[in-house]
Amino acid sequence: MTTWSDITVAPGTLVKGVWRGGVYRIERLLGEGANGRVYLVRKGNTPYALKMGFDPLDHQMEVNALLSLSRQSASWRRFFRESDDAELDGRRIPFFVMKYIDGVNIREFLKRKGSMDWIYVIGHNLLSRLAELHKHGWIYADMKLENILVYGYAGVELIDYCGLTAKGRAVKQFTELYDRGTWNAGDRVAEDSYDLFAFAVLMLAATDQTRKLHSFQHMLPQNRTVDMLLEMARENPHTARLYGWFKQALEGTFVSSQQALALWRKLVLDRNMRGPRDTGIAAPWLKVCFAASIMLCVGTVCYFWLA
Ligand SMILES: Nc1ncnc2c1ncn2[C@@H]1O[C@H](COP(=O)(O)OP(=O)(O)O)[C@@H](O)[C@H]1O
Ligand SMILES: [Mg+2]
Structure with a gap:
């Protein structure tokens, strides 16, 4: 070789x-x-x-x-x-x-912006990108902090396509922490739900201030359960308001990434669905950003269909 x-x-x-x-x-x-x-x-x-x-x-x-x-x-x-x-x-x-993507990883982006609220916009844009990939019949598979760059106003790009797998095939390249097989939560088969699970872990990894997820890395795979991740999602104030979303992604009950994207959007924008310790999206300017990113996304989809 x-x-x-x-x-x-x-x-x-x-x-x-x-x-x-x-x-x-x-x-x-x-x-x-x-x-x-x-x-x-x-x-x-x-x-x-x-x-x-x-x-x-x-x-x-x-x-x-x-x-x-x-x-x-x-x-x-x-x-x-x-x-x-x-x-x-x-x-x-x-x-x-x-x-060339002049960006940084999600954790670094959140640190530089000084507000965890950006995670809602980043999550939305990354889910849109995944949904586009899934629509074309592919699964990204190797979702992790190192493989995603964030730039500008939470623009997101997937930069490493070594794990890309046609839907229905076995997933070959993955990272244990993000892999649902390692969490006893499903097969290593390329389907929307495989990426949605990894995406959920990624969101937990990006917002985890306690290094709890990091400590799971040293645990034997047979001892890992989805409940541990759900508990993290509930305890973390930044993910608690989206708890319903995390439950579906980690338990694999979303029918498609389009459905997951729609629920993410709904929960982030819906004032009445705040979690118990949740403060909602604090900054009004971020709501504007979020709305703008949705418009941009809709624009891209329209462009795609009309092209
Ligand atoms: N298009 C790009 N623009 C900017 N930086 C990039 C780009 N692609 C990769 N990188 C940087 O290089 C690193 C390694 O690239 P990656 O494709 O993930 O390699 P590998 O397949 O070996 O994991 C990434 O974590 C990122 O920091
Ligand atoms: Mg990589």
Whole structure:
């Protein structure tokens, strides 16, 4: 298996596509995960993110997934640019180029904004993105803090497509903490409810001030239960007002992600459905943001249907 993880790709290095001829100048490393390294690059003045895969087969699967998505949807066509191979230090390394997202993970975004209320807008936008993915027949599968970037006024982007799985297939790439199989809450089968479970854990992880979720990581999978997560959702004032939503997502009773999105929207906007210790959305400007993000989402859907 080709591995190049010991090669240093210094700033200023030119990465040239062997087949398509695209030339990208490396600026800096953006991040690294289990499957590859992602660099901030420039072509002319335009910034992009360029991912080099550690394992050619896994990398090709991610490229194939992104290619399928970009054939199906205008928003992924804008996200994925091209794929190619580069010669670096005498080794051939597969890479692909995507839109650069100038964002941070959800926890960092909430910290910078100084208000947990943003989680309602982030949750809404991420659920919309998931619903779009599901509509095209795919499940994201590897939902976790590291794979989602938040930018601007709670714009959300999924950035790692290694886990993308066609509906009905077995889920191959997942992270234990977010995986319903590990929580004895269902099979590892690609269906809307698989992603909704992981999304619920993600929301708990993003708003958990007590590090309780972190402590579950050390627990044996056979001892984990959905009730532990439900208790967390009830105790956390930021998720308590959406308790009904969390119960359905964690118990797998939503029929679709569209239904989950509709309930999220309803609970966040409905003043009468506050939890016992809940303060509601405190800032009026955030309600405006939330309404604006819904309009934007509806606009995107209309654009999609009319296109
Ligand atoms: N399009 C992008 N824009 C900005 N940063 C990105 C982008 N894609 C990835 N990154 C950064 O690189 C890190 C690793 O990328 P990722 O695709 O998740 O790799 P892996 O598949 O190995 O987990 C991410 O956590 C993120 O910080
Ligand atoms: Mg990742």
